[in-house]
Amino acid sequence: MIRLGLCCKFAAEPIKFFTATALHAGRLSPAARRAKLAGLCRANAAALMRAIDYCADNGIGCFRVNSQVLPLKTHPALAYELKDLPGGAEIVKMFRSCGALARRRGLRLTFHPDQFVLLSSAKEAVTAASIRELEYQAQVSGWIGADVITIHGGGAYGDKASALARTAKALGRLSSAVRSRLAFENDDRVYTPADLLPFCLANELPFVYDVHHHRCLPDGLSLGQVTRLAIGTWGREPLFHLSSPRTGRKAAEARYHHDFIDIRDFPACWRGLDITVEVEAKAKELAIKRLLTQMSKIGVVVR
Protein backbone atom coordinates (compact mmCIF):
# COMPACT_ATOMS: atom_id res chain seq x y z
CA MET A 1 0.00 0.00 0.00
CA ILE A 2 1.00 3.58 -0.63
CA ARG A 3 1.32 5.90 2.33
CA LEU A 4 1.05 9.61 1.46
CA GLY A 5 2.96 12.17 3.48
CA LEU A 6 2.10 15.79 4.26
CA CYS A 7 4.98 18.26 4.51
CA CYS A 8 5.32 20.57 7.49
CA LYS A 9 2.17 22.66 7.38
CA PHE A 10 -1.48 23.06 6.48
CA ALA A 11 -3.09 25.24 3.83
CA ALA A 12 -6.65 25.43 5.14
CA GLU A 13 -6.79 23.48 8.39
CA PRO A 14 -6.20 25.84 11.34
CA ILE A 15 -3.10 24.06 12.64
CA LYS A 16 -0.15 26.42 12.87
CA PHE A 17 3.49 26.11 13.87
CA PHE A 18 5.39 29.10 15.19
CA THR A 19 8.94 30.36 14.94
CA ALA A 20 10.86 33.37 16.20
CA THR A 21 13.49 35.53 14.54
CA ALA A 22 16.94 35.62 16.06
CA LEU A 23 17.04 39.40 15.97
CA HIS A 24 13.94 39.74 18.06
CA ALA A 25 14.71 36.90 20.47
CA GLY A 26 18.23 38.23 20.94
CA ARG A 27 16.91 41.62 22.02
CA LEU A 28 14.89 40.15 24.86
CA SER A 29 16.24 39.72 28.36
CA PRO A 30 17.37 36.15 29.09
CA ALA A 31 14.28 35.49 31.19
CA ALA A 32 11.90 36.97 28.64
CA ARG A 33 13.65 35.05 25.89
CA ARG A 34 13.30 31.74 27.71
CA ALA A 35 9.63 32.46 28.36
CA LYS A 36 9.07 33.36 24.70
CA LEU A 37 10.83 30.24 23.40
CA ALA A 38 9.08 27.99 25.90
CA GLY A 39 5.73 29.33 24.74
CA LEU A 40 6.56 28.63 21.10
CA CYS A 41 7.88 25.13 21.80
CA ARG A 42 4.81 24.30 23.86
CA ALA A 43 2.47 25.63 21.18
CA ASN A 44 4.33 23.63 18.54
CA ALA A 45 4.09 20.41 20.56
CA ALA A 46 0.35 21.00 20.89
CA ALA A 47 0.08 21.72 17.17
CA LEU A 48 1.96 18.52 16.38
CA MET A 49 -0.57 16.53 18.39
CA ARG A 50 -3.38 18.01 16.31
CA ALA A 51 -1.45 17.51 13.08
CA ILE A 52 -1.03 13.82 13.87
CA ASP A 53 -4.72 13.41 14.57
CA TYR A 54 -5.69 15.34 11.46
CA CYS A 55 -3.49 13.19 9.24
CA ALA A 56 -4.68 9.94 10.77
CA ASP A 57 -8.31 11.07 10.39
CA ASN A 58 -7.87 12.02 6.75
CA GLY A 59 -6.06 9.16 5.07
CA ILE A 60 -2.61 10.74 5.38
CA GLY A 61 -0.07 8.20 6.61
CA CYS A 62 2.97 10.37 7.18
CA PHE A 63 3.79 13.85 8.44
CA ARG A 64 7.04 15.74 7.95
CA VAL A 65 7.90 17.85 10.98
CA ASN A 66 9.16 21.40 10.47
CA SER A 67 12.83 21.92 11.31
CA GLN A 68 11.85 24.89 13.48
CA VAL A 69 9.55 22.89 15.73
CA LEU A 70 11.95 24.02 18.47
CA PRO A 71 12.70 27.54 17.19
CA LEU A 72 16.34 28.68 17.12
CA LYS A 73 17.34 25.47 18.92
CA THR A 74 20.86 25.42 17.45
CA HIS A 75 21.37 29.12 16.74
CA PRO A 76 25.04 29.98 17.45
CA ALA A 77 24.15 32.73 19.95
CA LEU A 78 20.72 31.65 21.16
CA ALA A 79 20.97 27.85 21.39
CA TYR A 80 19.22 26.34 24.39
CA GLU A 81 18.21 23.07 25.97
CA LEU A 82 14.53 22.45 26.54
CA LYS A 83 15.22 21.51 30.16
CA ASP A 84 16.53 25.04 30.75
CA LEU A 85 13.28 26.68 29.63
CA PRO A 86 10.37 27.25 32.01
CA GLY A 87 8.25 24.11 31.94
CA GLY A 88 10.82 22.44 29.72
CA ALA A 89 10.44 18.99 31.25
CA GLU A 90 6.72 19.14 30.60
CA ILE A 91 7.29 20.20 27.00
CA VAL A 92 9.49 17.13 26.48
CA LYS A 93 6.64 15.05 27.86
CA MET A 94 4.31 16.64 25.35
CA PHE A 95 6.62 15.60 22.53
CA ARG A 96 6.79 12.08 23.94
CA SER A 97 3.00 12.09 23.93
CA CYS A 98 3.13 13.04 20.26
CA GLY A 99 5.26 9.95 19.73
CA ALA A 100 2.81 7.74 21.56
CA LEU A 101 -0.09 9.19 19.60
CA ALA A 102 1.67 8.73 16.25
CA ARG A 103 2.46 5.11 17.14
CA ARG A 104 -1.10 4.46 18.22
CA ARG A 105 -2.48 5.96 15.03
CA GLY A 106 0.07 4.31 12.74
CA LEU A 107 1.48 7.61 11.51
CA ARG A 108 5.04 7.83 10.20
CA LEU A 109 6.99 10.98 11.14
CA THR A 110 10.03 12.39 9.35
CA PHE A 111 12.36 15.38 9.32
CA HIS A 112 13.91 17.21 6.39
CA PRO A 113 16.56 19.72 7.53
CA ASP A 114 16.83 22.79 5.34
CA GLN A 115 19.42 23.78 2.78
CA PHE A 116 21.98 24.91 5.32
CA VAL A 117 22.46 21.40 6.61
CA LEU A 118 25.06 19.61 4.51
CA LEU A 119 28.03 17.36 5.14
CA SER A 120 29.97 18.04 1.95
CA SER A 121 31.46 21.43 2.80
CA ALA A 122 35.20 21.86 3.27
CA LYS A 123 34.47 24.55 5.86
CA GLU A 124 34.56 23.10 9.35
CA ALA A 125 32.16 25.71 10.69
CA VAL A 126 29.52 24.68 8.13
CA THR A 127 29.92 21.00 8.92
CA ALA A 128 29.87 21.60 12.67
CA ALA A 129 26.70 23.69 12.44
CA SER A 130 25.09 21.03 10.26
CA ILE A 131 25.95 18.30 12.74
CA ARG A 132 24.51 20.36 15.61
CA GLU A 133 21.27 20.71 13.66
CA LEU A 134 21.16 17.00 12.80
CA GLU A 135 21.73 16.06 16.44
CA TYR A 136 18.87 18.32 17.53
CA GLN A 137 16.48 16.84 14.99
CA ALA A 138 17.56 13.33 15.99
CA GLN A 139 16.86 14.16 19.63
CA VAL A 140 13.32 15.28 18.82
CA SER A 141 13.00 12.27 16.52
CA GLY A 142 13.69 10.07 19.52
CA TRP A 143 10.93 11.74 21.50
CA ILE A 144 8.32 11.54 18.75
CA GLY A 145 9.44 8.36 17.00
CA ALA A 146 10.46 9.93 13.67
CA ASP A 147 12.51 7.42 11.71
CA VAL A 148 13.97 9.44 8.81
CA ILE A 149 16.05 12.62 8.56
CA THR A 150 16.50 13.41 4.87
CA ILE A 151 19.24 15.71 3.60
CA HIS A 152 20.69 16.59 0.21
CA GLY A 153 24.26 16.14 -0.96
CA GLY A 154 24.93 19.87 -0.72
CA GLY A 155 27.49 21.49 -2.97
CA ALA A 156 29.88 19.85 -5.42
CA TYR A 157 32.48 22.65 -5.31
CA GLY A 158 33.61 21.64 -8.77
CA ASP A 159 34.62 18.16 -7.66
CA LYS A 160 31.78 15.86 -6.75
CA ALA A 161 33.98 12.91 -5.83
CA SER A 162 35.91 14.93 -3.25
CA ALA A 163 32.69 16.39 -1.89
CA LEU A 164 31.21 12.92 -1.41
CA ALA A 165 34.44 11.75 0.23
CA ARG A 166 34.16 14.63 2.73
CA THR A 167 30.53 13.68 3.30
CA ALA A 168 31.47 10.06 4.01
CA LYS A 169 34.12 11.20 6.46
CA ALA A 170 31.64 13.46 8.28
CA LEU A 171 29.32 10.48 8.77
CA GLY A 172 31.83 9.21 11.31
CA ARG A 173 31.13 12.23 13.51
CA LEU A 174 27.41 11.56 13.83
CA SER A 175 25.77 9.94 16.84
CA SER A 176 23.94 6.68 16.29
CA ALA A 177 20.71 8.63 16.81
CA VAL A 178 21.44 10.59 13.63
CA ARG A 179 23.20 7.80 11.76
CA SER A 180 20.27 5.41 12.17
CA ARG A 181 17.86 7.98 10.67
CA LEU A 182 19.90 9.80 8.07
CA ALA A 183 18.95 9.45 4.40
CA PHE A 184 20.15 11.20 1.23
CA GLU A 185 17.90 12.62 -1.47
CA ASN A 186 18.71 13.51 -5.07
CA ASP A 187 18.35 17.26 -5.77
CA ASP A 188 17.53 19.21 -8.92
CA ARG A 189 20.90 20.89 -9.45
CA VAL A 190 23.86 18.78 -8.36
CA TYR A 191 23.43 15.25 -7.05
CA THR A 192 21.54 12.72 -9.19
CA PRO A 193 20.37 9.26 -8.18
CA ALA A 194 23.37 7.89 -10.12
CA ASP A 195 25.63 9.96 -7.84
CA LEU A 196 23.97 9.05 -4.58
CA LEU A 197 22.91 5.43 -4.99
CA PRO A 198 26.49 4.08 -4.92
CA PHE A 199 27.28 6.45 -2.05
CA CYS A 200 24.27 5.26 -0.06
CA LEU A 201 25.06 1.59 -0.70
CA ALA A 202 28.70 2.05 0.31
CA ASN A 203 27.72 3.77 3.54
CA GLU A 204 24.61 1.73 4.33
CA LEU A 205 22.31 4.72 4.14
CA PRO A 206 18.84 4.78 2.57
CA PHE A 207 18.25 6.77 -0.60
CA VAL A 208 15.20 9.03 -0.84
CA TYR A 209 14.05 9.15 -4.45
CA ASP A 210 12.61 12.50 -5.55
CA VAL A 211 11.13 11.76 -8.96
CA HIS A 212 10.50 15.43 -9.78
CA HIS A 213 14.14 16.32 -9.13
CA HIS A 214 15.16 13.37 -11.28
CA ARG A 215 13.00 14.68 -14.12
CA CYS A 216 14.69 18.10 -13.74
CA LEU A 217 18.19 16.63 -13.50
CA PRO A 218 18.29 13.28 -15.33
CA ASP A 219 21.27 10.94 -15.20
CA GLY A 220 20.65 8.20 -17.74
CA LEU A 221 18.89 5.95 -15.26
CA SER A 222 15.21 5.31 -15.87
CA LEU A 223 12.50 6.02 -13.34
CA GLY A 224 11.92 2.29 -12.98
CA GLN A 225 15.60 1.56 -12.44
CA VAL A 226 15.98 4.20 -9.74
CA THR A 227 12.80 3.05 -8.05
CA ARG A 228 14.10 -0.51 -7.83
CA LEU A 229 17.59 0.54 -6.70
CA ALA A 230 16.24 3.00 -4.14
CA ILE A 231 14.02 0.35 -2.57
CA GLY A 232 17.11 -1.82 -2.21
CA THR A 233 18.75 0.74 0.09
CA TRP A 234 15.91 0.59 2.62
CA GLY A 235 15.66 -2.07 5.30
CA ARG A 236 12.27 -0.60 6.14
CA GLU A 237 9.49 1.21 4.32
CA PRO A 238 11.09 3.31 1.56
CA LEU A 239 10.51 7.05 1.41
CA PHE A 240 9.98 8.83 -1.91
CA HIS A 241 9.14 12.42 -2.86
CA LEU A 242 6.57 13.56 -5.40
CA SER A 243 5.69 16.99 -6.77
CA SER A 244 4.38 18.53 -9.96
CA PRO A 245 5.95 21.48 -11.76
CA ARG A 246 4.11 24.75 -11.87
CA THR A 247 2.91 25.34 -15.40
CA GLY A 248 5.06 27.99 -17.00
CA ARG A 249 6.45 28.75 -20.39
CA LYS A 250 10.02 29.28 -19.25
CA ALA A 251 12.03 26.11 -18.95
CA ALA A 252 13.46 27.28 -15.63
CA GLU A 253 9.97 27.42 -14.21
CA ALA A 254 9.59 23.68 -14.51
CA ARG A 255 11.36 23.37 -11.18
CA TYR A 256 8.78 25.35 -9.21
CA HIS A 257 6.29 23.32 -7.27
CA HIS A 258 2.65 23.37 -8.26
CA ASP A 259 -0.20 23.83 -5.80
CA PHE A 260 -1.46 20.33 -6.61
CA ILE A 261 -0.22 17.02 -7.97
CA ASP A 262 -1.02 16.13 -11.55
CA ILE A 263 -1.95 12.45 -11.32
CA ARG A 264 0.01 11.85 -14.52
CA ASP A 265 3.17 12.70 -12.56
CA PHE A 266 2.54 9.78 -10.21
CA PRO A 267 4.85 7.05 -11.57
CA ALA A 268 2.88 4.05 -12.79
CA CYS A 269 5.54 1.70 -11.45
CA TRP A 270 4.96 3.00 -7.90
CA ARG A 271 1.40 1.63 -7.84
CA GLY A 272 1.14 -1.39 -5.61
CA LEU A 273 4.44 -0.75 -3.81
CA ASP A 274 4.70 -0.56 -0.03
CA ILE A 275 6.21 2.92 0.18
CA THR A 276 5.76 6.34 1.73
CA VAL A 277 5.37 9.17 -0.77
CA GLU A 278 5.85 12.63 0.67
CA VAL A 279 3.77 15.06 -1.35
CA GLU A 280 5.43 18.40 -1.98
CA ALA A 281 2.60 20.61 -3.13
CA LYS A 282 1.78 24.11 -2.01
CA ALA A 283 -1.88 23.33 -1.39
CA LYS A 284 -0.74 20.86 1.28
CA GLU A 285 -3.57 18.76 2.76
CA LEU A 286 -5.90 19.94 -0.01
CA ALA A 287 -3.51 18.56 -2.61
CA ILE A 288 -3.35 15.22 -0.81
CA LYS A 289 -7.12 15.07 -0.56
CA ARG A 290 -7.42 15.56 -4.31
CA LEU A 291 -4.62 13.06 -4.99
CA LEU A 292 -6.27 10.44 -2.77
CA THR A 293 -9.47 10.78 -4.76
CA GLN A 294 -7.68 10.44 -8.07
CA MET A 295 -5.61 7.49 -6.90
CA SER A 296 -8.64 5.58 -5.72
CA LYS A 297 -10.22 6.16 -9.13
CA ILE A 298 -7.32 4.44 -10.84
CA GLY A 299 -7.32 1.66 -8.31
CA VAL A 300 -4.23 2.45 -6.24
CA VAL A 301 -4.61 1.28 -2.66
CA VAL A 302 -3.76 4.01 -0.18
CA ARG A 303 -3.64 3.91 3.55
Next chain:
DNA sequence: AGCGGTCAAGTTGAT
Protein backbone atom coordinates in the same frame (compact mmCIF):
# COMPACT_ATOMS: atom_id res chain seq x y z
C1' DA B 1 -6.30 43.96 11.63
C1' DG B 2 -3.27 44.87 7.99
C1' DC B 3 1.14 46.32 5.82
C1' DG B 4 5.91 46.22 4.71
C1' DG B 5 10.64 45.31 5.89
C1' DT B 6 13.11 41.73 7.45
C1' DC B 7 14.81 37.28 8.61
C1' DA B 8 20.83 32.32 11.11
C1' DA B 9 22.65 29.41 8.36
C1' DG B 10 25.12 27.25 1.97
C1' DT B 11 25.44 26.55 -2.80
C1' DT B 12 24.13 26.85 -7.47
C1' DG B 13 22.72 28.67 -11.79
C1' DA B 14 19.58 31.96 -14.31
C1' DT B 15 19.13 36.59 -15.08
Next chain:
DNA sequence: ATCAACTTGACCGCT
Protein backbone atom coordinates in the same frame (compact mmCIF):
# COMPACT_ATOMS: atom_id res chain seq x y z
C1' DA C 1 25.97 41.61 -9.01
C1' DT C 2 21.49 40.04 -7.77
C1' DC C 3 18.14 36.80 -6.95
C1' DA C 4 15.41 32.70 -6.42
C1' DA C 5 15.30 28.05 -5.31
C1' DC C 6 15.75 24.54 -1.96
C1' DT C 7 10.85 20.64 2.41
C1' DT C 8 7.79 25.56 4.62
C1' DG C 9 6.73 32.57 4.04
C1' DA C 10 6.44 33.82 8.87
C1' DC C 11 7.65 37.32 12.25
C1' DC C 12 7.49 41.80 14.18
C1' DG C 13 7.12 46.65 14.58
C1' DC C 14 4.36 49.95 13.07
C1' DT C 15 0.09 52.19 11.89
